[in-house]
Amino acid sequence: MNAEIIAVGSELLLxxxxxxxxxxxxxxxxxLGINVFYHSVVGDNADRLKKVIExxxxxxxxxxxxxxxxxxxxxxxxxxIAKHLGISLTMDSTAMQFIxxxxxxxxxxxxxxxxxxxxxxxxxxxxxxxxxxxxxxxLEKNNRTYILLPGPPKELEPMFQFEAKxxxxxxxxxxxxxxxxxxxxYGIGEAELEHKIQDILDQQxxxxxxxxxxxxxxxxRITAKATTEQEARALIHAKEQEIQSVVGEFHYGNNDxxxxxxxxxxxxHHKLTISxxxxxxxxxxxxxxxxxxxxxxxxxxxxxxxxxNAKIQQLGIEKSLLDxxxxxxxxxxxxxxxxxxxxxxxDIGVGLTGxxxxxxxxxxxxxxxxxGFSIKGYEPITRKLQLSGMRNTNRIRAVKLACSYLMRLLVxxxxxxxx
Amino acid sequence: MNAEIIAVGSELLLxxxxxxxxxxxxxxxxxLGINVFYHSVVGDNADRLKKVIExxxxxxxxxxxxxxxxxxxxxxxxxxIAKHLGISLTMDSTAMQFIxxxxxxxxxxxxxxxxxxxxxxxxxxxxxxxxxxxxxxxLEKNNRTYILLPGPPKELEPMFQFEAKxxxxxxxxxxxxxxxxxxxxYGIGEAELEHKIQDILDQQxxxxxxxxxxxxxxxxRITAKATTEQEARALIHAKEQEIQSVVGEFHYGNNDxxxxxxxxxxxxHHKLTISxxxxxxxxxxxxxxxxxxxxxxxxxxxxxxxxxNAKIQQLGIEKSLLDxxxxxxxxxxxxxxxxxxxxxxxDIGVGLTGxxxxxxxxxxxxxxxxxGFSIKGYEPITRKLQLSGMRNTNRIRAVKLACSYLMRLLVxxxxxxxx
Numbered sequence: 001m002n003a004e005i006i007a008v009g010s011e012l013l014l015x016x017x018x019x020x021x022x023x024x025x026x027x028x029x030x031x032l033g034i035n036v037f038y039h040s041v042v043g044d045n046a047d048r049l050k051k052v053i054e055x056x057x058x059x060x061x062x063x064x065x066x067x068x069x070x071x072x073x074x075x076x077x078x079x080x081i082a083k084h085l086g087i088s089l090t091m092d093s094t095a096m097q098f099i100x101x102x103x104x105x106x107x108x109x110x111x112x113x114x115x116x117x118x119x120x121x122x123x124x125x126x127x128x129x130x131x132x133x134x135x136x137x138x139l140e141k142n143n144r145t146y147i148l149l150p151g152p153p154k155e156l157e158p159m160f161q162f163e164a165k166x167x168x169x170x171x172x173x174x175x176x177x178x179x180x181x182x183x184x185x186y187g188i189g190e191a192e193l194e195h196k197i198q199d200i201l202d203q204q205x206x207x208x209x210x211x212x213x214x215x216x217x218x219x220x221r222i223t224a225k226a227t228t229e230q231e232a233r234a235l236i237h238a239k240e241q242e243i244q245s246v247v248g249e250f251h252y253g254n255n256d257x258x259x260x261x262x263x264x265x266x267x268x269h270h271k272l273t274i275s276x277x278x279x280x281x282x283x284x285x286x287x288x289x290x291x292x293x294x295x296x297x298x299x300x301x302x303x304x305x306x307x308x309n310a311k312i313q314q315l316g317i318e319k320s321l322l323d324x325x326x327x328x329x330x331x332x333x334x335x336x337x338x339x340x341x342x343x344x345x346x347d348i349g350v351g352l353t354g355x356x357x358x359x360x361x362x363x364x365x366x367x368x369x370x371x372g373f374s375i376k377g378y379e380p381i382t383r384k385l386q387l388s389g390m391r392n393t394n395r396i397r398a399v400k401l402a403c404s405y406l407m408r409l410l411v412x413x414x415x416x417x418x419x
Numbered sequence: 420m421n422a423e424i425i426a427v428g429s430e431l432l433l434x435x436x437x438x439x440x441x442x443x444x445x446x447x448x449x450x451l452g453i454n455v456f457y458h459s460v461v462g463d464n465a466d467r468l469k470k471v472i473e474x475x476x477x478x479x480x481x482x483x484x485x486x487x488x489x490x491x492x493x494x495x496x497x498x499x500i501a502k503h504l505g506i507s508l509t510m511d512s513t514a515m516q517f518i519x520x521x522x523x524x525x526x527x528x529x530x531x532x533x534x535x536x537x538x539x540x541x542x543x544x545x546x547x548x549x550x551x552x553x554x555x556x557x558l559e560k561n562n563r564t565y566i567l568l569p570g571p572p573k574e575l576e577p578m579f580q581f582e583a584k585x586x587x588x589x590x591x592x593x594x595x596x597x598x599x600x601x602x603x604x605y606g607i608g609e610a611e612l613e614h615k616i617q618d619i620l621d622q623q624x625x626x627x628x629x630x631x632x633x634x635x636x637x638x639x640r641i642t643a644k645a646t647t648e649q650e651a652r653a654l655i656h657a658k659e660q661e662i663q664s665v666v667g668e669f670h671y672g673n674n675d676x677x678x679x680x681x682x683x684x685x686x687x688h689h690k691l692t693i694s695x696x697x698x699x700x701x702x703x704x705x706x707x708x709x710x711x712x713x714x715x716x717x718x719x720x721x722x723x724x725x726x727x728n729a730k731i732q733q734l735g736i737e738k739s740l741l742d743x744x745x746x747x748x749x750x751x752x753x754x755x756x757x758x759x760x761x762x763x764x765x766d767i768g769v770g771l772t773g774x775x776x777x778x779x780x781x782x783x784x785x786x787x788x789x790x791g792f793s794i795k796g797y798e799p800i801t802r803k804l805q806l807s808g809m810r811n812t813n814r815i816r817a818v819k820l821a822c823s824y825l826m827r828l829l830v831x832x833x834x835x836x837x838x
Contacts, residue, residue: 153812283723
């Protein structure tokens with residue numbers, strides 16, 4: 001089964017929003033072993049949408065649409081598909097009842113245009129929407145499967161996962177499976193990693209091995225094709241062993257793992273608590289850790305000390321230290337890490353200070369960032385970054401690299417990674 | 420000039436990364452008045468890429484590629500385009516020198532595969548890469564413009580903005596312009612907003628008016644076509660006046676503004692300082708404000724009190740209050756807001772507490788969130804959210820809604836919005 005994902009919405013083509021739906025659906029389909037060969041995005045225009053559908057029909061047997069199911073005049077996905085396939089739209093009484101209940105529950109008047117959302121493609125299975133009003137649809141026609149999903153990710157994601165995906169799994173072609181497994185590495189660049197496993201990359205056929213670099217990490221995606229899932233898993237496992245024997249020291253996790261999630265796992269496993277004092281990142285490091293469910297077992301909290309005064313009054317850093325070395329300095333980062341660790345009584349303290357940009361800060365050029373680490377029983381250690389991105393790219397990279405450095409530091413102190 | 424954006428990379432089709440490049444480029448092109456009618460995504464596969472190029476050539480005269488210019492075997496964008504157009508690849512000595520300097524500067528050995536990055540399409544203009552090694556290219560061929568950009572956003576974004584965009588601007592067809600202007604509204608739902616301006620939506624032709632809902636806000640995009648920029652701006656201005664006369668009270672900003680950016684502007688304008696105490700959001704609210712350059716004039720800092728103990732010891736909230744009402748309560752949110760405001764000596768304090776999910780927290784179901792606001796001279800005020808998303812969607816929505824509520828509260832207290 002080969003799939004194409006078509007996102008409908010002029011706001012995507014105008015660059016107002018990012019097509020996160022295509023990422024989400026692709027990821028879900030890859031778990032089912034369904035190949036996604038193309039994503040397309042088209043605006044709220046019936047003629048162009050029709051042409052995109054025709055192209056998709058020429059190269060995919062599963063076509064998944066996101067967007068254009070809402071109440072407004074711009075929402076024309078199901079209308080265009082109905083016309084193209086020569087089928088009618090019918091009012092679904094369950095969906096209509098749900099919409100009426102929704103307005104009653106929130107005590108808001110239901111405007112007439114909301115009725116349009118209860119119209120479905122005749123002969124389709126309704127996919128219930130538990131987070132909004134427009135129902136989704138799954139239609140089988142001319143040996144193809146069409147799935148229509150609403151645009152807002154908070155509606156689309158649970159609908160796909162809990163309504164569409166189980167239906168797809170049962171329809172799946174049993175002729176073969178494709179499985180992917182991603183290995184994640186830190187503390188090594190893409191070209192260096194590739195150089196180290198050159199032989200493995202040169203020999204690849206099935207499984208294939210594809211490298212990819214992003215902030216603070218490099219990944220290798222192993223993809224195997226086989227007739228059974230078991231066979232595919234065995235192929236992946238053998239290839240992974242081969243790779244680990246060469247670059248295992250840089251490996252930190254797999255698939256959906258992130259540096260933050262593995263740091264949290266590592267801290268929980270070794271029963272270490274953590275706090276942070278943040279200046280340029282203003283809470284983003286702590287927030288990154290808090291994305292992980294269960295983090296309350298290690299993250300006690302921390303402070304955001306954005307101004308110089310806050311660093312002095314809230315953390316007790318001496319003004320003379322800031323006067324002598326500056327706010328963007330190794331000394332300031334080390335003091336922030338130490339002071340927050342003591343204040344919150346944790347095993348580890350992290351301090352982040354720097355010039356996020358676009359302006360220089362305290363005499364240091366934009367992109368100069370110092371990260372301090374204080375581990376109970378050891379002298380504070382600091383690392384300097386010199387980044388060249390925009391303000392927020394720099395803030396995000398600083399957080400990712402803080403996770404990467406912290407992992408390396410803990411390994412050096414004898415704490416084992418949890419792979 | 421009609422454009423299509425083609426992103427190349429199997430990692431996009433596997434759902435490992437999001438196509439943020441298409442959003443960025445689309446946004447930049449809309450500023451130039453260039454229509455983007457399609458985005459396409461295709462994997463690291465020469466045959467499928469070739470077919471996607473042929474489709475794009477049938478419907479666009481500006482084709483922009485992202486990705487596939489790197490050193491690895493998977494990177495085949497320029498090779499495929501060269502073969503398709505029947506032109507050769509030549510070594511660019513400036514690019515080669517730059518790559519060699521890059522490795523020398525960082526004191527790392529240059530592996531052989533990096534040379535491939537200095538190959539460019541014969542006859543193309545080189546687009547310099549100041550944030551990575553692979554140069555971009557701009558090629559004119561058969562009355563079409565092809566632009567090749569590297570995949571990593573931190574390389575692509577400045578390259579497009581400072582290298583490709585000025586070149587495109589000079590090539591632009593002078594026959595007409597399309598301009599867009601986005602109005603942003605808070606405190607009103609999409610259907611309600613649309614209902615209020617139904618007459619305007621019914622009459623629309625040029626400019627068009629398109630609504631869109633997202634977290635904590637609704638936008639209206641006004642798009643005008645005219646022969647001159649001045650004429651397009653006049654059409655947009657007249658339509659905006661018409662809309663503002665009906666729903667102006669809900670308007671908070673335009674285009675790239677965010678609730679956070681307008682809150683920061685408002686606080687700076689009224690010389691109000693702010694601090695926050697965060698539990699479930701763990702620093703995300705403060706970090707959202709800190710995305711805005713200049714925020715140090717209003718954001719003093721705050722605390723992350725993730726555990727119950729941190730709330731008691733770091734903020735001085737009484738244990739009896741938490742025992743009586745619970746951590747996920749109006750009382751806790753109000754106390755957090757008040758205590759952090761006093762501790763940091765600011766005019767405004769914000770407290771965020773709740774059950775992010777997936778588990779219930781302190782007896783409250785996942786998605787139950789309380790936000791407290793303490794404004795100097797007033798009793799604390801709290802708002803309850805009952806969200807139904809995943810853990811991080813809930814955390815992000817809580818932050819957006821905190822901004823929206825704070826703006827509404829300040830307006831109620833007589834502080835003017837800065838539109």
